[in-house]
Amino acid sequence: MTAAGAARKVAATPIQMLGRSTLAAVRMVGGVGVFAVRGTAAALSPPWFLGQLWRQIVAIGFFSLPVVGLTAIFTGAALALNIFTGGGRFNAEQVMPQIVALGITRELGPVLAALMLAGRASAAIAAEIGAMRATEQIDAMRTLSTDPFRYLVGPRLMAGVLMLPLLTAVADTIGVAGGWLVATRVLDFSSAVYIRNTIDFLQGWDILSGLIKAAVFGFIVALMGCYHGYNAKGGARGVGRATTHAVVSSAILIFASDYLLTTLFTQIAP
């Protein structure tokens, strides 16, 4: 190779790397889109595997209750303390119950429940499906005349969409209770006044918008777990990578979609 050729090769490397990364990113976005459409079609059209759906509802929903509940109670309690001390700077301590309720139902309840589910369920889904890919179980399923999208992906997407709003409703209740606990036990608020202020202030839309967000986040969490697991390559290392990618991409997409949905909702009902 001539010196000019070598220099050209060195100069081209970062550009090639950029090109490769761009192509990979575009390929992944397209791949996720096609995967989401196939998965949604499988979830919404028969034949349904109801036994699988029930298993996923239990795995994703029921077994996530403790972690979501604990996260919610501590977040509600910390939020109450922060708002009380921060509000004290401009004599606004008394609006603490309302701000806790609003913050939990509109934002923290759905987002924190989704993040907990990303860490717990999305990782588990990616690991399980990734291991099935590595051990040819997905190929075996196809040769047994069963569509893996219907058997594996559809029930998980459905369970994510159905269960995260329920988990969020639980997180909302426990989060507000965490604020109440701190307010009444630590900050000398009256229990009756705290509850009355919370109930009078909250509107149906505050809760509903959080639950709609949760359904979208549930879809994202299940989709990322399924996508990365299904496309895992390279044995145990590939399964580990798929698990990490599932959690990281779920978290990023949760925050990005949270901003988009909040923008949309504040325009619908400010």
Place this chain on the structure above:
Amino acid sequence: MTEAIPKLAWKGVTKRFEGHTVLDGLDLSVAPGKSLVIIGGSGQGKSVTIKTALGLMRPEAGKIELDGNNVVGLWEGARRNLFSRIGVLFQGAALFDSLTVWENVAFRLINADRVPRKEAKERAIEALELVRLAPAVADRFPSELSGGMQKRAGLARAVVAQPEILFFDEPTTGLDPITAAAINELISDLVRRLGSTAVSITHDLASAQTIGDEIAMLHEGRVRWRGSAQDLGKADDPGVRRFVDAARLCPVDLHAREIV
């Protein structure tokens, strides 16, 4: 005189991975009711040959014909119907960890054929007995079975719906010689009993000669030698001779790229 239509035929099949050609215009066929064994070293395209026939990989060129009909590029629904005529034993058995042994064996019956669970369980236990596994094994999970028992359960799953074509991917890999011999006998017996056409891939010459009517040796994505199981030891082809001699010396792991 017209030539009989093969049960399964690869015609000029080419498959590449990132510029590397694994199958290079492969021409191969198996007659109805016959058992073809494909041998060859690692990386010579044996697994890819089976996977293209199963539709798990799509070739870049060529046709794969089942009863004279091209099956390359079939849409998913048609492919699923086709799979109802096919049974596969995967290399690691590929049993579903979360299901019991009988649910694994009856997977097709329950999920694709919608057979009631009670009847499916009875048929699964019959299939398990066929591969000499006791009914008590039915309610265990795959992780509770030895490697040989997992292979038998995988075999029961492959034959439970009495398929027309059976594929065996390295059926004796990872098994001790006694268990391997038992699996070979079982496969040979089942294929004969069901009258199915069989395509197997293996490194193991003892296995090839027990379960095969015909043997084809793949090298660099093409058939290098083909003949009856009895003729393998008498083959003149130097590549085949080296492979056979090496397989006798080190039957576990062959790297034919270096040998042939």
